[in-house]
Amino acid sequence: MKASAGEIKARWAYSELFSSRLGQRLAAVLPARLQDCRKHRPPFEDLTEADHKALVHALKTLRPASFIDLIDAPGSTHYELSQWTAAQLLGCLTLPQFGPVRYFQFLAGRHEDRSDKPTIPADPRLEAATIPFDENFSVEFPVIALKSREHYILIDGYLRSILWLRNPLKTLPVWVPAEAT
Numbered sequence: 001m002k003a004s005a006g007e008i009k010a011r012w013a014y015s016e017l018f019s020s021r022l023g024q025r026l027a028a029v030l031p032a033r034l035q036d037c038r039k040h041r042p043p044f045e046d047l048t049e050a051d052h053k054a055l056v057h058a059l060k061t062l063r064p065a066s067f068i069d070l071i072d073a074p075g076s077t078h079y080e081l082s083q084w085t086a087a088q089l090l091g092c093l094t095l096p097q098f099g100p101v102r103y104f105q106f107l108a109g110r111h112e113d114r115s116d117k118p119t120i121p122a123d124p125r126l127e128a129a130t131i132p133f134d135e136n137f138s139v140e141f142p143v144i145a146l147k148s149r150e151h152y153i154l155i156d157g158y159l160r161s162i163l164w165l166r167n168p169l170k171t172l173p174v175w176v177p178a179e180a181t
Contacts, residue, residue, distance in 0.1 A: 001081040010052035013059035015141035076177040083171035092152040124158035142173035
């Protein structure tokens, strides 16, 4: 499955609509039709291009636009849905707010506020600790990673990926930049 960078931004915003951290705040700046998505959870594929634009615009009101626009990084005009193993996830890098360090170091560490970097309002490791284990947990919305030189950096989906790692019997769906052909 492939998607444009614009669609990936919209998918990111749509996944945030259901998050415990940003969902309510995001819904508050969306048109009523999209606010109803929190109740009815239609498939992303049912949304229109206008819905995509509204989602991205709303997400940029809650997060820095420059962060969202990383999806447009050179060589990242199209994305493909990849399936990662636990080893692939543990080997990727984390956002600068977490170090940046390898994902396995992020899991083992603790969140420290750094005065020189923006802080993350809710540490996904702490939130995950409050969620009971569910052996049937399934990742509904793929996470997003960007390529930086030889490493991937996880951009979106920290809580989902932590919960998936509790029982990684299946692969983790990850949107990654498509390799240039």
